[in-house]
Amino acid sequence: MAATIKDIARRTGLGLATISKYLNGGHVLPQNQAAIEEAVRALDYKVNEAARTLKTRRTGYVGLVLPALTNSFIMEIVQQIQLDLRACGFGTALCCSAPGTDSIRRQTELEAIDFVLKKGVDGIINLPQNEDGVHLLKPLEMGIPVTLIDKQIPELADRISSVMIDNVGAARTAADELLNAGHRNILALFHGETNYTGRRRAEGFMDALRQRGYPVDPDRIIYMGTTSSASSLDLIREKIRQFRPTAIFAANFGLTSRTLEALEAEGLRVPSDVSVVGFDGVGVNDGYGVKLWSVMQPTVQIGSAAAQIMSEQITAAAQGNPLPPQVRTLQAQLLPGNSVRII
Amino acid sequence: MAATIKDIARRTGLGLATISKYLNGGHVLPQNQAAIEEAVRALDYKVNEAARTLKTRRTGYVGLVLPALTNSFIMEIVQQIQLDLRACGFGTALCCSAPGTDSIRRQTELEAIDFVLKKGVDGIINLPQNEDGVHLLKPLEMGIPVTLIDKQIPELADRISSVMIDNVGAARTAADELLNAGHRNILALFHGETNYTGRRRAEGFMDALRQRGYPVDPDRIIYMGTTSSASSLDLIREKIRQFRPTAIFAANFGLTSRTLEALEAEGLRVPSDVSVVGFDGVGVNDGYGVKLWSVMQPTVQIGSAAAQIMSEQITAAAQGNPLPPQVRTLQAQLLPGNSVRII
DNA sequence: TTGTACGCGTTATCAC
DNA sequence: GTGATAACGCGTACAA
Numbered sequence: 001m002a003a004t005i006k007d008i009a010r011r012t013g014l015g016l017a018t019i020s021k022y023l024n025g026g027h028v029l030p031q032n033q034a035a036i037e038e039a040v041r042a043l044d045y046k047v048n049e050a051a052r053t054l055k056t057r058r059t060g061y062v063g064l065v066l067p068a069l070t071n072s073f074i075m076e077i078v079q080q081i082q083l084d085l086r087a088c089g090f091g092t093a094l095c096c097s098a099p100g101t102d103s104i105r106r107q108t109e110l111e112a113i114d115f116v117l118k119k120g121v122d123g124i125i126n127l128p129q130n131e132d133g134v135h136l137l138k139p140l141e142m143g144i145p146v147t148l149i150d151k152q153i154p155e156l157a158d159r160i161s162s163v164m165i166d167n168v169g170a171a172r173t174a175a176d177e178l179l180n181a182g183h184r185n186i187l188a189l190f191h192g193e194t195n196y197t198g199r200r201r202a203e204g205f206m207d208a209l210r211q212r213g214y215p216v217d218p219d220r221i222i223y224m225g226t227t228s229s230a231s232s233l234d235l236i237r238e239k240i241r242q243f244r245p246t247a248i249f250a251a252n253f254g255l256t257s258r259t260l261e262a263l264e265a266e267g268l269r270v271p272s273d274v275s276v277v278g279f280d281g282v283g284v285n286d287g288y289g290v291k292l293w294s295v296m297q298p299t300v301q302i303g304s305a306a307a308q309i310m311s312e313q314i315t316a317a318a319q320g321n322p323l324p325p326q327v328r329t330l331q332a333q334l335l336p337g338n339s340v341r342i343i
Numbered sequence: 344m345a346a347t348i349k350d351i352a353r354r355t356g357l358g359l360a361t362i363s364k365y366l367n368g369g370h371v372l373p374q375n376q377a378a379i380e381e382a383v384r385a386l387d388y389k390v391n392e393a394a395r396t397l398k399t400r401r402t403g404y405v406g407l408v409l410p411a412l413t414n415s416f417i418m419e420i421v422q423q424i425q426l427d428l429r430a431c432g433f434g435t436a437l438c439c440s441a442p443g444t445d446s447i448r449r450q451t452e453l454e455a456i457d458f459v460l461k462k463g464v465d466g467i468i469n470l471p472q473n474e475d476g477v478h479l480l481k482p483l484e485m486g487i488p489v490t491l492i493d494k495q496i497p498e499l500a501d502r503i504s505s506v507m508i509d510n511v512g513a514a515r516t517a518a519d520e521l522l523n524a525g526h527r528n529i530l531a532l533f534h535g536e537t538n539y540t541g542r543r544r545a546e547g548f549m550d551a552l553r554q555r556g557y558p559v560d561p562d563r564i565i566y567m568g569t570t571s572s573a574s575s576l577d578l579i580r581e582k583i584r585q586f587r588p589t590a591i592f593a594a595n596f597g598l599t600s601r602t603l604e605a606l607e608a609e610g611l612r613v614p615s616d617v618s619v620v621g622f623d624g625v626g627v628n629d630g631y632g633v634k635l636w637s638v639m640q641p642t643v644q645i646g647s648a649a650a651q652i653m654s655e656q657i658t659a660a661a662q663g664n665p666l667p668p669q670v671r672t673l674q675a676q677l678l679p680g681n682s683v684r685i686i
Numbered sequence: 687t688t689g690t691a692c693g694c695g696t697t698a699t700c701a702c
Numbered sequence: 703g704t705g706a707t708a709a710c711g712c713g714t715a716c717a718a
Contacts, residue, residue, distance in 0.1 A: 004694090004695055004696085005695065005696065005697095006695080009705095014704080014705085015704060015705035015706070016695095016696085016697090016705075016706085016707095017697085017698080017699095017703095017704065017705055017706080017707095018703075018704055018705070020696065020697060020698085021697090021703090021704090023696095024697080026703095027703080028703070028704085029703070029704090032703085032704090046461060047695085047696080048397070048694085048695050048696070049461070049462060049463050050393050050394075050396035050397040050402065050463065050694085050695080050696090051393075051397050051694070051695035051696040051697085051710090052695080052696055052697075053393035053396075053696090053710095054391070054393040054394050054397050054694090054695080054696070054697095054710050054711065054712090055695085055696050055697045055698080055709080055710055056696085056697070056710090057710085059393065060462065061434075061436075061462070064437070068422060069412075069418040069419070069421055069422040070418070075412040075413070075418055076412070078412055078437070079411060079412040079439050079441070082437050082438065082439055083439065083441055086438065086458055091404075091436050091438075091458075091459070091462040092436065092437045092438070093404075093434050093435065093436060093437075094407070094421075094425050094435045094436075094437040095425065095429065095434075095435070096422050096425055096426065098422070098426055115429055115434075116434070118389060118392070119392060119403065119404075119434040120392050120393065257628070257630060258630075259630070260629060260630025260631065261628070261630040262630075263630065264630045264631060264632065283629065283630075285600070285604070286603060286626065286629050286631065287600060287601075287602070287603025287604035287605075287606065287607045287626075288603065288607060288629065288631050288633065289607065290631065347710090347711055347712085348711065348712065348713095349711080349712095357688080357689085358688055358689035358690075359689080359690085359711095359712080359713090360688065360689060360690080360713080360714075360715095361687080361688055361689075363712065363713055363714080364687090364688090364713090364714090366712095367713080369687095370687085371687070371688085372687070372688090375687090375688090390711085390712080391710085391711050391712070393710085393711080393712095394694090394710070394711035394712040394713090395711080395712060395713080396694095396712095397693095397694050397695065397696090397710090397711080397712075397713095398693085398694055398711085398712050398713050398714085399694095399712085399713070400694085
């Protein structure tokens with residue numbers, strides 16, 4: 001049986017309130033402090049988090065709700081979030097809304113949120129897949145702070161914090177690289193059309209073209225929608241055959257992977273046949289001859305920022321003066337490779 | 344303010360015990376059941392997990408302690424564990440012992456275990472990096488069930504459950520593939536020499552050689568130890584130059600990646616210069632011309648098995664009759680590629 | 687089957 | 703500064 005605060009009280013002859021106060025950072029007489037410290041060590045006392053939660057209504061857990069663990073980008077962020085939250089004393093309750101076709105995604109993400117809510121969390125960090133954010137209404141209503149990563153939900157922008165990169169700038173830089181190399185016939189691949197991040201990256205890409213006075217061909221701007229990997233692959237192959245681009249810009253992890261597959265399937269080589277700028281480090285460290293140019297998001301910084309914001313929001317809310325939502329925008333970096341041919 | 348069991352009692356006119364019993368699966372009169380159901384819906388009642396934990400001493404969380412989130416193999420397992428645990432009603436407390444040189448690994452893993460213990464978990468699923476398992480003594484002593492994945496700790500084999508593949512068989516199958524293709528000068532790369540999984544795979548590899556009467560050259564069996572990625576890469580390159588192998592077998596995810604890098608750095612092509620059989624899907628879906636032969640571990644099954652064992656152990660322990668530790672061995676599969684040249 | 691009363695370990699509010 | 707004491711919400715003997 002684990003030692004309780006009562007055991008400490010018995011051993012030291014002090015009252016419960018004194019012990020509790022000291023344990024929570026209050027001041028007591030030096031002699032009492034020493035006595036408590038001694039008793040804690042001797043009895044190997046650990047606070048009972050359940051009892052504390054029952055009283056304070058704070059669980060010390062942050063829910064981390066993600067679509068799935070599918071790529072190194074999200075993995076690095078998850079790890080960093082977990083490390084930093086732990087450093088702040090918070091546990092990380094991982095909850096993947098998990099695979100599922102788009103038609104049931106709303107449902108699975110809602111269930112994931114409901115689950116962490118049921119388990120009890122002080123805050124939620126979410127990489128949303130449900131673009132209208134209805135799944136976040138309940139936590140918001142309950143006064144549980146929410147921080148978004150990677151994507152933004154404009155409708156809720158004034159009520160929730162978010163951490164993401166300058167998507168417009170990142171895409172613009174990537175496009176510039178291709179344009180500087182002389183490419184004009186560029187196929188550009190983005191997330192679904194309703195996807196905030198995808199739209200921003202598309203904007204950045206088009207910005208780069210316009211800035212130089214090049215025409216924007218809407219047919220070469222492909223929004224993948226929420227199709228499966230397989231049909232995305234087919235679509236990319238089709239577009240490659242249709243437009244015979246000299247270069248491709250793929251605006252996220254999955255699209256970059258599928259672009260490489262599509263080129264391989266079409267028998268096209270990088271960069272001799274087609275130049276490629278990708279995202280999130282795909283094809284950067286494969287140990288093959290081709291090293292892709294890649295937009296690298298600062299995953300460590302993203303994770304740290306999310307954890308920090310979350311921690312601050314929770315602490316402030318616990319003290320009765322909730323902080324306004326924070327938005328943090330970080331800069332991505334274009335990592336050079338050898339996948340762009342100068343023409 | 345959230346509704347409590349008392350509110351239900353007031354609304355239905357029933358006693359607290361009746362409500363509680365029904366909520367925990369007990370039988371009550373149909374009319375009372377209906378009344379309770381109605382009240383639960385009307386008041387949007389949710390059980391307070393903290394109060395329940397305080398009483399039952401069960402938190403409904405399983406600690407998932409890993410070295411780090413570094414590759415798709417571990418990621419897939421983590422996701423599956425989380426999904427299955429959730430289906431059993433358990434939350435997943437993710438805790439990465441995190442990066443760190445080997446000298447401090449014992450410490451970081453111990454801290455990770457201590458953290459989940461402090462937060463309160465009913466069980467621990469662990470991918471150990473500390474090979475003697477001292478970090479698991481405390482949970483074991485506390486009566487908290489532990490399930491290992493991927494690796495085994497022989498000293499503790501009779502006290503903890505484990506889920507892993509038939510490492511000997513997997514390595515033997517991989518070796519057979521190379522031997523069948525006519526390779527005799529094979530460089531074989533394994534984890535550290537003190538690593539259980541690495542040793543088992545090395546055994547399997549050597550078995551395959553011996554079974555055919557081929558000599559085992561200890562110099563071509565490389566144990567990486569716990570060196571950094573960079574120095575591993577250097578070591579592999581050195582061995583390649585030294586032995587000029589016609590084939591390489593890399594016995595885990597990281598080693599396979601570094602093997603590809605090393606070959607690239609040495610200017611050697613796969614499979615024309617050197618054949619390769621790797622592990623865990625590295626180089627299988629890169630969208631390049633070469634698709635590696637790869638030992639694929641059944642990540643979904645591993646995750647499911649770990650979650651299932653954990654759930655059973657916890658449930659049994661909660662009912663006072665703890666289950667003996669379980670060991671589950673699954674079969675890996677050798678996925679064909681085009682990275683092996685017949686000579 | 688149902689209800690009463692108590693305890694789980696902690697924090698918070700008072701008096702002192 | 704300190705110490706009784708009352709919650710917090712639930713599970714569970716025990717009695718009815």
